[in-house]
Amino acid sequence: MKYISLLGATGSIGKQTADVVRAHPDQFKIVALSAGKNIDLVRMYIKEFEPELVSVQTKEDYELLKSEYPNRKNLEFMYGDEGITAVAVYDQATVLVNAVIGSVGLYPTLQAIKAGKDIAIANKETLVTAGHLVIDEAKKAGVSLLPVDSEHSAIFQALQGEKEKNIERLVITASGGSFRDRTREELQGVTVEEALNHPNWSMGAKITIDSASMMNKGLEVIEAHWLFDLPYEKIDVVLHRESIIHSMVEFHDSSVMAQLGTPDMRVPIQYALTYPDRLPLVGRKRLNLAEAGKLHFSEMDFTRYPCLQFAYKAGKMGGTMTTVLNAANEAAVAAFLSGKVSFLEIENLIERALNKHTVIASPDLETIQEVDIMTRKFIESIVKDR
Numbered sequence: 001m002k003y004i005s006l007l008g009a010t011g012s013i014g015k016q017t018a019d020v021v022r023a024h025p026d027q028f029k030i031v032a033l034s035a036g037k038n039i040d041l042v043r044m045y046i047k048e049f050e051p052e053l054v055s056v057q058t059k060e061d062y063e064l065l066k067s068e069y070p071n072r073k074n075l076e077f078m079y080g081d082e083g084i085t086a087v088a089v090y091d092q093a094t095v096l097v098n099a100v101i102g103s104v105g106l107y108p109t110l111q112a113i114k115a116g117k118d119i120a121i122a123n124k125e126t127l128v129t130a131g132h133l134v135i136d137e138a139k140k141a142g143v144s145l146l147p148v149d150s151e152h153s154a155i156f157q158a159l160q161g162e163k164e165k166n167i168e169r170l171v172i173t174a175s176g177g178s179f180r181d182r183t184r185e186e187l188q189g190v191t192v193e194e195a196l197n198h199p200n201w202s203m204g205a206k207i208t209i210d211s212a213s214m215m216n217k218g219l220e221v222i223e224a225h226w227l228f229d230l231p232y233e234k235i236d237v238v239l240h241r242e243s244i245i246h247s248m249v250e251f252h253d254s255s256v257m258a259q260l261g262t263p264d265m266r267v268p269i270q271y272a273l274t275y276p277d278r279l280p281l282v283g284r285k286r287l288n289l290a291e292a293g294k295l296h297f298s299e300m301d302f303t304r305y306p307c308l309q310f311a312y313k314a315g316k317m318g319g320t321m322t323t324v325l326n327a328a329n330e331a332a333v334a335a336f337l338s339g340k341v342s343f344l345e346i347e348n349l350i351e352r353a354l355n356k357h358t359v360i361a362s363p364d365l366e367t368i369q370e371v372d373i374m375t376r377k378f379i380e381s382i383v384k385d386r
Helices: 012-023 039-049 059-068 080-088 103-114 124-141 150-158 205-213 215-228 266-274 306-317 321-337 345-356 365-384
Strands: 002-007 028-034 053-056 076-079 095-098 118-121 145-147 167-174 235-239 245-251 256-260
Touching (some): 002 012, 012 266, 028 080, 039 053, 053 059, 053 080, 059 076, 080 103, 103 124, 103 321, 103 365, 118 266, 124 145, 124 215, 124 321, 124 365, 145 150, 145 215, 145 266, 150 215, 150 256, 150 266, 205 215, 205 321, 205 345, 215 235, 215 321, 306 321, 306 345, 345 365
Parallel strands (some): 095 118, 118 145
Antiparallel strands (some): 245 256
16 A cells, blocks of 8 residues: 655646546555645545545635534644645655646655655656756655656656666657647737647646647756756657657667557556556556557757747756746746736746846755746736736
């Protein structure tokens, strides 16, 4: 039995993690969870999974839930930053599933690593914002970082039994997102609803917008750099419409190992929780290549997708530049989702933040947090003045 702390329980990855636990109740138990504002779903989780610790975002929701379960033994409620960290380091948990969106996942992850928890990481922003700190702490603590993103899980699976010295390059696949068939000229005036209409995957709003701008893939490139300890020159991105090949590894002898499957995040979530073993994926569609018929690939166009180029440049510069990249993107996407800026303005805001910043080479956690806050304020000041 694996005992799970789940950050972001009511988000897209959190819900699908619950599906995996639901399918294998003899293998997994959620003992602690954090959630945002979907209190109805939290109530359902409390009834179904009987967690021992639940953290919510606001004090109001904390007080509400606490009043609803006055006599419930072995159930504690918390809220805010203190609550999410308490969930991450919860004593009874053996593995932390970090499924929150954004850099909010960084501090709890570092604390969980120090507490000796293995990390199933779906929160790519943690590694983008402070990859050097996370990797160093994981090595010191001797804990595993198990990728949940479908692309990194694919690479991780393809590398099983292989030697790192034989890797020639990683190839990360990208669906192209909601606007893959549109030119840049056709992106003028696109709506939030159009941007959220992803052709292949069911994801949260922020990740879906990142997919449309290709920033999601840029963040994944930086994440792959840290997870697999490879230079950016050895990490490529290729457009693959069907999202059936999730990523590939090419070796020195020209052999290419690819991991294939239907677009279903439950597969990489479950693999991260069962590694190095596997379990049947209950009730899910299996890949039928004859039914798929054809797989399509095309070269990445950095002019069409400048956010991906920003990510490569920021990654190569290193230090706080990737913190700026992530913070500026989060703030810009939030502004787009709330109708304050257009879709194409997202990349303009990110570029302005990157150009303004002077990189700090080896930042500590306090410096990273300061740069993150300053970057968000910079973006918000631009948006506010419009």
